[in-house]
Amino acid sequence: MPNRKQIKNKDIAVTGQYLGVIEEYISNEQSTYVKEGQIFATKTGMISIDDKKRQIEIETHQEKDRKTVKIGDIVIGTVVFLRKFSIGITFNTINQKIHFNSSYFGNTHVSQISNKYIDKINDAFQITDIIRAKVTKKSANEYTLSTVGKNFGVIHADCSICGTELNKIGYDKLKCDFCGNIEKRKLALDYGDVAHNLRF
Numbered sequence: 001m002p003n004r005k006q007i008k009n010k011d012i013a014v015t016g017q018y019l020g021v022i023e024e025y026i027s028n029e030q031s032t033y034v035k036e037g038q039i040f041a042t043k044t045g046m047i048s049i050d051d052k053k054r055q056i057e058i059e060t061h062q063e064k065d066r067k068t069v070k071i072g073d074i075v076i077g078t079v080v081f082l083r084k085f086s087i088g089i090t091f092n093t094i095n096q097k098i099h100f101n102s103s104y105f106g107n108t109h110v111s112q113i114s115n116k117y118i119d120k121i122n123d124a125f126q127i128t129d130i131i132r133a134k135v136t137k138k139s140a141n142e143y144t145l146s147t148v149g150k151n152f153g154v155i156h157a158d159c160s161i162c163g164t165e166l167n168k169i170g171y172d173k174l175k176c177d178f179c180g181n182i183e184k185r186k187l188a189l190d191y192g193d194v195a196h197n198l199r200f
Contacts, residue, residue: 009049013041013058020056025049028057030068069094069104069143071135076155077106077145079129085110087125089133089145106145108133113147114186124186130156132188153188168192 007019019025019032019039027039034040045060069075069091077089091104113124124147125131131154137144147153157166159176160183166174168191175182188194 007047007049009047011047012045013047014044015041017041019047025054025056028055030070031058032056069135069138071138073135074132075104075106075135075143075145076130076132079125079127079131082121082125082127084121087121089131092130103141104143105141106133106135106143108145108147112136112145114153115148118186123184125154126157126160126183126185128158129154129185147186147188150189153186153191155188155191155194157183157185157191159183 007013013019017040019041022034022037022039025039027034031042031045032039033042039056041058043058043060045058048057048059049055073095075089075091075095076093077091079087080090081088086107086109089106089108091099091102091106093099094104108125110118110121113121118124131147132152133145133147134149134152135143136146157174158164159166159179159181161181162176162179164176164178166176166183168187169175169182172184172187173182174185174187174191185191
């Protein structure tokens, strides 16, 4: 029989430890598992309880170096396609950790691009743009991303005519100093001044 003493946030849990029941918490699939309605730890670490979401998970000191993607993570990726109502993004970094040849893929729906109304996707993004986004949902092997908020959006863009790096000239406007072309984007606040302490 599992130990059913009341667990608390920041307690240490060991692999296989009973944590609660599904009526009480939502299980985190990357650090817990459910058996017969009961939640157990799949690894040893510190218990983290999100009271608002009623979610429970186990965090370890390797958390910052994990290679899996979780809801709430901040990713940097490259736009690989545009559709009528969404864009597709391959991940380059997850929480400032570089992922070479990443198999992770995300989609951003037009409703998750900005607080402001976006009429056309290509007024916000273009193929090859590098963007910063937040993971909001997982569906099979794909992730739903949001660029709503001043810290999210395009952090690097090249001219769609000549390929020269674009410079910011307004809240949502970029200009090519080489050919004079002006383009619109959903820009992150630090576009053109991005500094990340990336790690492997």
